[in-house]
Structures are given as structure tokens and as C-alpha cells.
Amino acid sequence: MEPWNMHHVPSVEMEELDLAFFYVARTEDGRIIGAGGYKILSPEEGKTTLLGVYPEFQGMNIGKALQNARLEAMYDAGVKYVTTNADHPETIVWYRKHYGYEVVGRLEKLCAFSLEDVTHWTTLRMDLVRHFETRAEREIAAAAYIEGNDPHPLNPFPPLMINVCLTGMVPTKVSTPYVPVHVEEIVADAIRVYDAGARIVHIHARDERGLPTPDARYYEAILTGIRRERPGMVCCVSTSGRNWSDFERRSEVLHLTGAAKPDMASLTLGSLNFLSGASVNTINMVERLAMTMQEKGIRPEMEVFDYGMVNLAKYLERHGIIKGRKYFNILLGNLNTAPATLGNLTMIAEALPEDSVWAGAGLGGFQLPMNAAAVAAGGHVRVGIEDNIHYDYERKVLASNEALVRRVARIAEELQRRIATPDETRAMLGLA
Incomplete structure (x- = not known):
């Protein structure tokens, strides 16, 4: 994920953010350590606007929690498809691995932004409805496992004889x-x-x-x-x-x-x-x-x-x-x-x-x-x-x-x- 202190907002690349469509992660003493935003483009289309976590707090699933929160908000609003732009290779892999995004194109940068040696954004798109259907299936399977009815969906082994x-x-x-x-x-x-x-x-x-x-x-x-x-x-x-x-x-x-x-x-x-x-x-x-x-x-x-x-x-x-x-x-x-x-x-x-x-x-x-x-x-x-x-x-x-x-x-x-x-x-x- 991209450290948010590498972004400069607003700019020609990103308009001023609407804080009504933003989630913030804080420590117990109130310090802001991460943020993630989104924008609804149409009744069926949504877009992520920013996701960042301070480097010293990365690897703690904070970014994933922010991503989940904004996806849930867009899903509740009726959005079916979400577009995300990223330039970090590891960020692109992260989105694809955890959320099923597909690469649909590239977008030339208008100015130096984020990774200055990468001149374009990779445009990613996900099927939000399918994402939540799949997650619901996993949750049902996990609940069945807890009740002792089925193997855990992530456990490759059969029940023990x-x-x-x-x-x-x-x-x-x-x-x-x-x-x-x-x-x-x-x-x-x-x-x-x-x-x-x-x-x-x-x-x-x-x-x-x-x-x-x-x-x-x-x-x-x-x-x-x-x-x-x-x-x-x-x-x-x-x-x-x-x-x-x-x-x-x-x-x-x-x-x-x-x-x-x-x-x-x-x-x-x-x-x-x-x-x-x-x-x-x-x-x-x-x-x-x-x-x-x-x-x-x-x-x-x-x-x-x-x-x-x-x-x-x-x-x-x-x-x-x-x-x-x-x-x-x-x-x-x-x-x-x-x-x-x-x-x-x-x-x-x-x-x-x-x-x-x-x-x-x-x-x-x-x-x-x-x-x-x-x-x-x-x-x-x-x-x-x-x-x-x-x-x-x-x-x-x-x-x-x-x-x-x-x-x-x-x-x-x-x-x-x-x-x-x-x-x-x-x-x-x-x-x-």
C-alpha cells in the first residue's frame, strides 16, 4: 500500500477530498495513522480515492480494514463495480490477491505523484457484488465449521478418523x-x-x-x-x-x-x-x-x-x-x-x-x-x-x-x- 505522506492533495491528479466519504484509522490516543476514501460515480459505479497507512503501522491489516470499510459503504449504496488506480507493483498485487481486481487499462499521470519514476497508473476494476457473495459463502462455511458441520474452508485436510x-x-x-x-x-x-x-x-x-x-x-x-x-x-x-x-x-x-x-x-x-x-x-x-x-x-x-x-x-x-x-x-x-x-x-x-x-x-x-x-x-x-x-x-x-x-x-x-x-x-x- 502507498504511504499517504507521498500524496499531495489537492492537485491536478486528485481533487479536494470529501471527508464525508472517508474512513480514518486512529491509535487509542487519537493519533491518525491511516485513511481511505471513495467516491460514487453513478448508481452502479464507485471509485476509491486514496488509501494510505503510515509506514511504521503497515503490516497490521489497517489498510485492509480501511479497504473493507469503504467497499461495504459502496456496496450498501448499491454500487456494483469499483475502480481503483495504483502505481506500486506490490499494491497492485495486493488489490488483486485480496479483492479479485482485474487490470483493465492504464492512465497516464498528469504530474509527478506517488512513484515519480512510474509515469502511469494501472487501472483496476472489481465486481463488488461478486466479492460480497464470495465473502458471504466463506463466512457461512466458517460458521458451519464452528458448529462442527463441515471442514474449515481454509483447512485442506478432511475431518480426522x-x-x-x-x-x-x-x-x-x-x-x-x-x-x-x-x-x-x-x-x-x-x-x-x-x-x-x-x-x-x-x-x-x-x-x-x-x-x-x-x-x-x-x-x-x-x-x-x-x-x-x-x-x-x-x-x-x-x-x-x-x-x-x-x-x-x-x-x-x-x-x-x-x-x-x-x-x-x-x-x-x-x-x-x-x-x-x-x-x-x-x-x-x-x-x-x-x-x-x-x-x-x-x-x-x-x-x-x-x-x-x-x-x-x-x-x-x-x-x-x-x-x-x-x-x-x-x-x-x-x-x-x-x-x-x-x-x-x-x-x-x-x-x-x-x-x-x-x-x-x-x-x-x-x-x-x-x-x-x-x-x-x-x-x-x-x-x-x-x-x-x-x-x-x-x-x-x-x-x-x-x-x-x-x-x-x-x-x-x-x-x-x-x-x-x-x-x-x-x-x-x-x-x-
Whole structure:
């Protein structure tokens, strides 16, 4: 913007100003630090006459406030188009960037005025009606965001989906009292995390002794219990290969129907070693599980621990074994797979097939940084006791699933990403 102390008014370039059509910016002690004027040329045409802010007060949006005030005054008077002349290149850019002006011509200066080495004014014109319509649309969108209905118009990321792995195969009541192992405990914990902001629950069943089981009867009780209390929750069951190698037991849960039918099922895209043992996932096994999921209308929750596992997802898609919207958990920090680094998270996320959504997870002490990185990067989050039983790096505080979800929700709030609704979650996952 042009410092107003470079202008000399009146002159052959500018007639005497009508202060009835002027706005002045003042400090609290009354000092004038900026001014902006306008002139109505006809019922539909208006013109700006002067806009200036003292240099020491520039960069504080004072000029923008003055410009907004005079545009509102002209709009209220019925003006549809506004013309502005400027010679500073940065001023021209400013008008075009913030107000949608278009360059419509140039006007030779009648005397040295403003920038003396520039011999002409650049004439700019804006559609005032369209400007206010667009601003109203932005304000409506922003108000909807505040009410929690839509993403903020300036936030490029979708609402956040939080996926909670409640139990897993390894944690026991000896290692942490917070791990839910019995049917009633798992259902109650799912309710708590849903109320804290989670929309997807990753379920491992345990039997009466608290031991992992593939028995579909336990899954049936868990799924119907969750849906009875929180019907909006997306339920994902495990087909893990850590404890069972045969297809029949791993796929048993996929045959549930009715209120117990899973929305999703885990599909680990390769074999890997954990400290507690191996998870064996041959290509043939992955294909058979994926084909069964497709037959039953269950969406795969694809687990990726290494870059090469993405290749298998693309292979499955080429052969029509997986289709449509794809969901991936990127799990980093295991000793024998990809380390938990921002570089690995970025590399794997960018390598995913088209029409994919992903969630970031860190194992053990890497849970928090990978969760935070995923929120900041526009991905989603997998969190839970299965991946880390501790809340802190020093391993002095045991975590509950609810506490882990609430921490992710706080991080998301600070980054201005609201939590997805159940309907939004299903839409993003490609679920009916």
C-alpha cells in the first residue's frame, strides 16, 4: 500500500477530498495513522480515492480494514463495480490477491505523484457484488465449521478418523489392568473411546481365560454389544496370523452376519517378526482372506509395516482382489520392519494406490510422534493399548484407551482438525 505522506492533495491528479466519504484509522490516543476514501460515480459505479497507512503501522491489516470499510459503504449504496488506480507493483498485487481486481487499462499521470519514476497508473476494476457473495459463502462455511458441520474452508485436510486397537494379542491383565479382555470389558471400552472421539474400533477377541481366540462366537457377542450401544461405531475384526496359521480359523469371523457382521477386517500385507513371535502372511493367505472379504462385503483394513507391503496392495488391486476405496494402517517402529521416521511415513503414504486413505501408527514409544505426525500430515490415526500400553516415554504411566484417544483429539483440536462424524467416517472409508 502507498504511504499517504507521498500524496499531495489537492492537485491536478486528485481533487479536494470529501471527508464525508472517508474512513480514518486512529491509535487509542487519537493519533491518525491511516485513511481511505471513495467516491460514487453513478448508481452502479464507485471509485476509491486514496488509501494510505503510515509506514511504521503497515503490516497490521489497517489498510485492509480501511479497504473493507469503504467497499461495504459502496456496496450498501448499491454500487456494483469499483475502480481503483495504483502505481506500486506490490499494491497492485495486493488489490488483486485480496479483492479479485482485474487490470483493465492504464492512465497516464498528469504530474509527478506517488512513484515519480512510474509515469502511469494501472487501472483496476472489481465486481463488488461478486466479492460480497464470495465473502458471504466463506463466512457461512466458517460458521458451519464452528458448529462442527463441515471442514474449515481454509483447512485442506478432511475431518480426522481415530481408529483404536483396544486389546491386541499380547497385553494381559498382568502387564496392564487397563487392557479389556472379556466381552463386557471390550464393549464398555469401545463405548468410552467412541464418546472420546474414536470412530473405528479394531477388535481382537479373548476367551474366558483372557487368551486370544479366533472363535466367532466371542466376536459376535462383542459386535452386537457395541452396535446396541453405539451403532455409529465402525467395527473392524482381526484375521491375525500371529497365533493361527490355517485359513479356516483366521477367516471364521468373516462369516458373521446380521448385527454381528463386521464392517472391516484386518489384512496384513506380508510376513514379519515381532519380539513375541512371527506373523506369517503368505501371498496365498492374503489373497484368500481378501477374496473372502470381498465376497462378504467387508472392507479390508490393510496393515502396512514396510514399503514392500504397498506393492502387494497394488498387485491385489490389479487382479481385482481389492476394489474401490482402500484403507491402510501404516505401522512403524517395530524392530524388524520400517523405523518410525517422518521420512518413512511420508514415503509409504505417498506410495499408496489411488483412492486410498491412511492412518499413522507408532509401536511402543513411537506411538505419540507418529500419531501427531499423521494428524499434521492430513492422514488419520491408529492408537491404542495393542500398540503401546504406556502413556509416557519413561514408561511410568500406564495408558487407557480412552486417555490415548483424548490425547489425539487434543492434538487435532490444536491443529484445527475436527473429529469426523460417524457418517463422515463411513463415507471416507467407502462403507455403505
